[in-house]
């Protein structure tokens with residue numbers, strides 16, 4: 001079979017020849033009902049019967065891989081899709097640099113590899129759980145459809161990781177696959193594995209911040225895993241990245257449209273001071289300082305996902321050839337990093353100091369730096385909207401020491417500018433830097449669902465172009481009667 005084409009004749013669409021792989025097919029068919037139960041319990045609440053204009057992958061060729069049609073979400077064809085195999089691919093980094101990529105799990109690295117797959121897999125259903133209430137307050141059918149698209153694709157990403165577990169990790173892989181359906185975001189006794197995936201996504205601005213900042217962490221992790229010497233993981237992640245791009249598009253344009261609407265409303269009302277929060281809010285839009293606070297929150301939570309700046313786990317995964325760097329193959333060095341160093345921000349004698357660390361143990365820091373550089377691009381666009389409207393305000397990424405729960409800065413308090421402060425000062429100023437309960441209440445008060453085609457809530461502009469080039473009044477979601 002041409003592995004560029006997806007076989008839809010089977011219950012589980014795939015381009016991995018599942019029909020010839022009876023054992024794995026049976027294992028996945030055994031897992032399927034539990035997945036559907038999970039989706040019905042934890043997927044978008046109140047919209048399981050709605051017909052949603054969704055894209056589904058029919059091929060893995062990046063030039064043309066998706067088709068759009070109305071689908072009831074529980075009927076979505078979640079499948080297993082690997083990017084085409086690269087002929088004669090070699091391991092691009094670590095101790096096995098230059099050796100042929102592995103098609104089977106190397107025994108000595110089995111546990112480490114399984115853990116990487118499970119951690120990635122755990123984030124996928126977590127975000128669906130975090131976002132399950134948002135359909136009810138969608139600012140338009142266009143946005144509602146985008147939310148559901150992100151949700152079904154995160155479901156597919158779970159399938160992607162579960163396939164690897166079933167195919168390559170035998171019984172403990174199957175157990176891990178079951179656990180992925182058992183844990184719940186925010187649960188007391190069975191939480192998701194990473195902090196940011198147990199936080200609430202209470203409103204649509206949070207959703208946009210999440211897809212911009214937290215899905216972008218996903219992008220960085222997938223890029224590093226796409227370099228993996230374990231070829232099936234590499235191929236899976238490469239295809240996931242194709243889908244992931246849309247999630248970040250939803251975040252970036254969602255924030256752009258929010259900022260745009262705020263600026264327009266301010267101009268129309270003749271308000272030039274962006275910090276006159278009450279006046280701006282009275283217009284039914286979200287004031288820029290509150291947008292900045294949401295940004296501070298989601299960026300700092302997402303930084304925590306990169307783990308400790310200095311980490312032997314990261315070094316081991318790199319040495320083993322399991323997890324590389326962002327764009328590893330485009331970096332010009334020895335790809336082994338035995339003698340290299342990398343500058344790391346650390347706490348030294350009570351001050352934030354740049355220290356050269358062995359590059360191998362500083363890989364989390366490096367990936368986080370690459371991430372921060374990637375985050376800046378959206379800020380430039382948002383700030384351009386603000387400047388063009390003639391408003392004197394700029395959104396900024398907070399300092400990496402601000403509001404951290406993991407790594408070097410978890411025991412200190414710092415301002416968004418990176419100035420160290422004591423606990424009392426933090427307490428006094430926290431509400432200026434992070435969304436307060438009353439900010440949350442205000443945003444919640446704006447979250448009114450708009451379900452007429454072409455209609456948008458007061459706080460957000462219409463998008464410039466529709467999905468799949470559809471016109472502005474296209475009915476992206478046909479709600480169940």
Ligand SMILES: [Fe+2]
Nearest residue numbers: 124154157218
């Ligand atoms: Fe994902």
Ligand SMILES: [Fe+2]
Nearest residue numbers: 215218244247
């Ligand atoms: Fe995503």
